[in-house]
Amino acid sequence: MFCADRTAAFKRYQRRVQVAMAVYFVVILGAAWVVKHLAVVGWRLYFWSVLPAVPIMVVIVAMGRYLQEESDEYQRLMMMRSILVGTAALLGTIVVSDFVRAFAEVDPFPPFASFIVFAVAMAIAQAVQKLRDRSVGDE
Amino acid sequence: MNNRLRVLRAERGWSQAELAEKLEVSRQSVNAIETGKYDPSLPLAFKIAKLFGNRIEEIFEESV
Numbered sequence: 001m002f003c004a005d006r007t008a009a010f011k012r013y014q015r016r017v018q019v020a021m022a023v024y025f026v027v028i029l030g031a032a033w034v035v036k037h038l039a040v041v042g043w044r045l046y047f048w049s050v051l052p053a054v055p056i057m058v059v060i061v062a063m064g065r066y067l068q069e070e071s072d073e074y075q076r077l078m079m080m081r082s083i084l085v086g087t088a089a090l091l092g093t094i095v096v097s098d099f100v101r102a103f104a105e106v107d108p109f110p111p112f113a114s115f116i117v118f119a120v121a122m123a124i125a126q127a128v129q130k131l132r133d134r135s136v137g138d139e
Numbered sequence: 140m141n142n143r144l145r146v147l148r149a150e151r152g153w154s155q156a157e158l159a160e161k162l163e164v165s166r167q168s169v170n171a172i173e174t175g176k177y178d179p180s181l182p183l184a185f186k187i188a189k190l191f192g193n194r195i196e197e198i199f200e201e202s203v
Contacts, residue, residue: 007165074168074177133167133176 007075013066017059024055078129086122093117142199145173147191161190
């Protein structure tokens, strides 16, 4: 979404995502340091393993809240299309990874690949929609 | 669906941004409706019709 066209709901969504991602980078670095240097085991290891996923969950919740709060139906539709494209790319990646692992007996795709695929596909879908919108009838 | 939104807007000398503000939607939404890339919901179609003082079917018509 280009700056001048951002709705209030989209600005709130962007702010939530930015905060969540800032927290994510702090948490992921902290968790990696703790697991590597403090040799945690048992429930503490699970705690530090799950902790970096929390800000990612917050981003997913932020998408849901945006869809709830956005009063502009066309903007909402564009976000839903983007999420759908991201989800399709994510499921496709998982399915390919599973079959390659099952039949070729190779390692699955590396960790975190699925969410990156989702985010990149969603971003591409958003960019394509914006470009398409700007190409015709702009005043 | 075809529509006369661009014509009606031009008659009043409004920009897309001005119309968007009156309808409380984004300029992108107005652009998408005008160019036929997006058909508005019934509540938004009523809002557009009310703003221009027309009936919905006078602004929007089925594509043939």
